[in-house]
Amino acid sequence: MMFFKNTIFLGMIAMLSMELPAHAQNSAPIYQKTSTGVQLTYRAVPAAPDQDIYLDFYTEQAVRVRVTPPDTKKPGKESLVLIDTVATSKIDFSVSQVGDSLLVKTSGIQVKAFLPTGTLHFYDAQGKPLLREGARNALSFQKDAYDGDSFLNIQQSFQISADEGLYGLGQHQNGVMNYNNGRRVSLLQYNTEIAVPFLLSTNNYGILWHNYSINTAGDTRPLLPLHAFKLFSHEGRQGWLTARYVNKENETEVYAERPESTIDYNYLSDQHKYPQGIQLSKSKVYYDGEFASPYAGLHYLHFKYSGYIKVYIDGELLQDRWREAWNSGTFELPVTLEKDKRHRLRIEWIPVGNESYLTLNWQRPQEAGEQRFGFHSEAGDAIDYFVFSGANMDEVISGYRQLTGKAGIMPRWSFGYWQSRERYKTQAELENVAQTFRKRRIPIDNIVQDWSYWSEKDWGSHVFDPKRFPDPDGMIDRLHQQHFKLMISVWPKINEQSAVFDEFKQHNWLYMRNIYDGRKDWIGEGYTSTFYDVYNPAARNAFWKQMNSKLFSKDVDAWWMDASEPDIHSNISVEERKAVLQPSIGSSVRYYNTFPLLNAKGIYDGQRATDSSKRVFILTRSFFAGQQRYGAAAWSGDIASTWEDMKDQISAGVNFSMSGTPYWTMDAGGFLVQRKYYEPNAADLEEWRELNSRWYQYGAFLPLFRAHGQFPAREPFAIAPEEHPAYKSMLYYIDLRYRLLAYNYSIAGQTYLNDYSMIRGLAMDFAADTAVYHINDQFMWGPSLLVNPVSQHGKRKRAVYLPKGKDWYDLYKGQHFAGGQTIEADAPYDRIPVFVPAGAIIPWGEPLQYTSEKPQDVLTLLVYEGQDGEFVLYEDAGDNYDYEKGAYSTVTCSFDNQRGVLSISDRNGTFEGMTKQRKFNVLLVGRNHPIGIDALPKKMKAVTYTGRAMTIKLR
Template identity: 30%
Template sequence: MTFRKIFFVAAAAICCAASATAGQASRTEGGLAFQAQGLNVRVEFYSPDIVRVYKEPVSRPCKKVSIPIIMKPGRVELSFGGGGGVATVASERVAVSVDTETGGIVFADKQGNIMLRDKDYGTQFTPRDDAGRPSFEVRQAFLLDSAEVIYGLGQQQTGLVSQRNQRLLLRNQNMSICIPFVHSAKGYGLYWDNYSPTTFTDNPQEMSFDSEVGDCADYYFIYGGTADGVIAGVRALTGQAPMYPLWTLGFWQSRERYKSPDELCEVVDKYRELKVPLDGIIQDWQYWGCDSNWNSMRFENPRYINKMGDPYYMRFLPKGEKADATGAEPRIKTAKEMIDHVHKRNAHIMISVWASFGPWTDMYHRMDSIGALYDFETWPRHAGVKPYDPFNPVARDLYWAEMKRNMFDLGMDAWWLDSTEPDHFDIKDSDFDVKTYLGSFRSVHNAFPLVTNRGVYEHQRQATSDKRVFLLTRSSFLGQQHYASHSWSGDVTSTWDNMRRQVAAGLNYSLCGIPYWGTDLGGFFASRYNNDINNVAYHELHVRWYEWGVFQPIMRSHNSSPVAVEIYQFGKKGYWAYDAIEKYTRLRYRLLPYLYSTAWEVTSGSGSIIRPLVMDFAGDSRVLELGSEYMFGRSFLVRPVTDSLYTWQDARRNGHQKDMADVASVDVYLPAGADWLDFWTGSKHSGGQTVMREVPIDIMPVYVRAGSIVPFGPDVQYATEKRWDDLEVRVYPGADGRFTLYEDENDNYNYEDGAYTTIEFEWDEAGRTLTIGERKGKFKGMLKSRKFNIVLVGGSTPAGDVPAKGRTVRYDGRAQTVSL
């Protein structure tokens, strides 16, 4: 009997009594249980869309508690059937068939379309010693359709969007975020719930996960029907994403590193002087001083406490640094003054905090006293620094208590949790035998960043509801969105090839259901350009990467010393690099109402900001493996320019500029199923074709889907400088469309109690009317009346980043319709 026929048998047997048996399988409240291959197997529906499969050796039953899964099984209406060694169970959405002899499991939709096969005899348990504890290497194989396209696996640096025909070691490290989750273009997701280093293999014979250690084989099948549905399932399983403060969506400036409070504050002052928008500044490492004092979580570098010359504190000065030759009195003398100065300039500050401690720190000794340090080589090398054990709840309490006392209580706004893989050098197998609170480091390795971020998030939430948590972190795991965690792609080198690879990496990461991701704009290591900020070839790369940054969820410029990448390092107004950077910074701020509303869709509706084209155009086969462009929210098609078009690139020489009047072009594919308007010109194009778009240095190809309604904010110096009482609302005609404008108090958790408003805009293409719906909800200080400047894009109407004149509508919260 074929698998397809099996499901028709299941449908025919749908009226069987719930207590009936099917072959050797027994019915449970949530599904089926049976034995095969010497394994106890349970199939359990968590919801009509989500099925857990759990397998354990009959001789070694165990009780598994998942780290990322927070969903509990719900009561699901199920139908049972089968016969002849095959048992079936079905919800209203998913049908599951099990072969009680081979252990094979087949997942299908209710129409009988097979989604995924758990391979016959595809589960293997190989005994192994795990740090003195009997355990297993665990392998699980699946069968995919030959033409099926799959995504996910976190953030990999392969440059590929499709994860077919790959062999990857999933072990978190700098630049590689490893999540054993695949997302199929067929509309389902598969999460292998194991945190040990795992080899993912896909070849024509099978797809498999081979984990170094585990007591069970445990996975979740998530049926979404669409990519959005799959992501909604991931969020249901692992937690929804909270809102970030509005200011976090502005521009962030960072450098490795600002070496004194004066240096950091001068950057903020310079941006304000130049009237270039800025919301965030970041204090990277070594504010604590030397490597032996690594991550003390205290300002003990003498430059941060006005102790230059004090013999006690001078011992903390980082290696190779000397006291200022002039001995000049600092303007900003302490860390508290630094934080206060940033706030007075209407900006916010983030600080780098690591998952490890140097031997001079109090935290090192406190963690050591409770057995919460890992004994292996981490960054910085040869300094005696050791990672801490975030799986230990007491260690997490100590970690936060020190952060709160020494930084949060001073007014620190956000946290950069660096090296959350953690960094690990000279790797030996015995390093993974290190004991953690939950077992060997081997058994929990990939969950380290999840638990580290969760610890800080939960503690800050307990401390206050008046300040939203914002975490920047270098590593991640499934479910990290639930803890206000934003990942970036690691310390990538500044090359065009690396920039290109980041696009595909971000698309796959987003398809794991984690919405906030970004990159070091311009790349981190500029050694390709001799670390020379005056290298014109580097200018071109940085500008193009920066332009792309406008269309990343978080926009943050960062680079390794000695290169500094503040806008004024790229010349002055009138120089092409400076002008392009300023132009795109202002565009980012104009897009804040659109982006904040999209963030609300992420929080309230399991939405995504980075949307690989398969999410909106799954019916167009040409987009399935396209890794050069994506949707930013539901309106903008973004195609970063990832090739040098105007300068020579030579690592040993300064770049040489070509004639920039000779405008180059790049190809852009416009997906079928929609018409598209060029963001910069308003010209209209049909979908299903490739167009060549001219790209002068200040133009990155951006197209807007016909039917889009996009609110544009005012020109501001920081996100909350002006209220949104006079928004420009652009309608991009060609199809019906709608958009929901979201507003709240910007930086607290009152929205969780309903303190927010929404206004729905709806465009009727046939009637050429825009309906502005009734305002719903309320919050303290909300706008009761305002103006909307309605602009219909196209024809002679201006487009691009320049404000346009349209029809002014006064709005007091009541619905109205505008004819255009």
């Protein structure tokens, strides 16, 4: 090993001897080359805090940075996020000093340490700047402790460019696509919010913030309370807004009127702040007055709410939303304000129930010239992060998965249609629904049994209630005979009266604080309960053992891991959640966000050890970095059945996918339902049907197509009669889903083979077109489908931006459009706009009732002229892990646009049960021959493919 030592003295840098002293003896940074990178030591250096900086290369394109204050041990390689085999090979790198900088580089990434301050600058392989650290200071490391665990409160900022797009960070309900430009997000596991601390940039780098605690990302400055504005009452008096609590049935009856300068009813523990004697369930609340900011520029108003809320500024309605009380929602409003200029503010709020929630905070504008993105962590041992570089955003994600684990291929049946509701209350009800699907010939693969299939008191036992589910073995067998898979809900929660409680308690496998607090759930009479300790391997094994003996042994196919944040109790504060969550490996503050990761690990490891031939499928409400390696997909939690919530899911799902985590879905139709839809009048019923049909149209282009929600029932035949356009549209998109099976399964294969992302923000494929960076309601589904959901009631057209650099074709009719323009696309009731880029090749299959009904031995290849293109058709056995051993096949279809020739390669690879011969119908779609999937010709150019290469002339 070669060591280096350097000294900065009077502005000059000089190389000294090759021997490194144990401690710095002067006010200059000292650096040494290690086997994996460089260590820099700062003590009493004028322009830098005392710190130790460790750079370690894990791959040619990935470097880990760890920075600690003095006398703090360097964090080891142990990690919940990284795979066990990471960093086993030696990485070639060089170290050189250029002026006052130390350059450390591999063939894929370069790091330049500015020696006077210790700040790090990152470059790609060609030396193009990626990003650089902001200077560290006394606030970078602050000592803190919780529950006997001492740690550091950590901050690190990065200087970014003003014109780059920033994505990822998990799934959030703020409607934000691009996190540049002063955006802020809390990385905190919560129902509808998923924390994945991975950031992806259009400058082709990624940051994995390697920290398990609650984090703030983006603009990390604390939010300001409402009273940080200058406030004026409705009468013009300075200091407050006027709050009026009125009878919502008779607004002339005023219950209370008072000044309020802080709106902070965030949790159950805040309910006492409301006026005494007020029944919120009978009230409507008005906040009226004016506000002025001491700052000029772009502000963000952050709301948390339940019930109905409307927000007006200067008379303009800017938000109109609803959310159920037990699961409050969030939104933010960007508003540009002049310094000290007064603006009229009116908030109309109708609470739901006697416990309801409303909070308003705000973020001031960023300082001029400051373009920073930061991370602020509650607990850690060091500033600890990875930077990944790549030629494009897919390569960056690939680098992330190389360290955190590959995403496996989900079973082929999971790419069919799923039906769920909250909930099938009896065995007879579930079986009747399944039979109705088959009788009506509605394609379907998976039916889902939601919670409370157990006896009321026995939550955690995983035992079917014999009164309502008298023959679960027979039920599952009959479902399988009808070609259904069964997914079942499993919570990490155990009631005190459950049959398994005593065993888990005796072994210290439970978080007992919730029991001693006496906090009860909302089932029946209410039961005390808590969650099991996923951080204890023995507890994970015991939990799987019960799942296996009670469910997997009955041939249950997949797992719905609900409340995996864990959701200790709705609307209690984060501090109360921390008090309950007591991991066996450390404090809740340090490990807060990792519960879902370990929960999924226990199920994945348990099932693969029990039966390694059947693919694990876990649907989980929460997710953390690395969880993709455990057969896990996420859904967006208990969102509301509103148009606004539907639109918010688009950016939520895209950013989740751009967090390196490919499998995502949401409750098509939304989960929480407004009362107006329970017994709707004619207009509300039609809106309900339109809302669901639009949601189905969107859901068909996701990794999992799944309808779910509270009453009313969510089956297509429960939503609308057969002759209704909503019913016809839902069936159209279910059928489309199956016709696209070969396409969908092929791009799923690429998620494993090449670390592909199926849901794709437009910036991933059109990074040169900066117009796409902030578009939050369009996305690419795979390489060939530009999906544009309709999320407004009554809309029959919508604006669609067609990225430049491509020509585009309407999927349904084949009409040609030039790229680089916004069009008003047709969006009739039964269709959402979908466009296909020139050069695309889409395999289009025959109709199916379920994914395994018959081999796909006839495929139509839709070839879109205008550019060269390629598509790799992937196949394997569908529900085992032989693909990990190479048992799969690929066929590459390539289009030469100039020659008008489609080439089909030799088949590469084999697997048991492979379709060895198939018929390809080939159809060229072009400007002069527009053809869409709604009117495919009966006669097309047909070839028989036996696995040997062939070419087909299309014009």
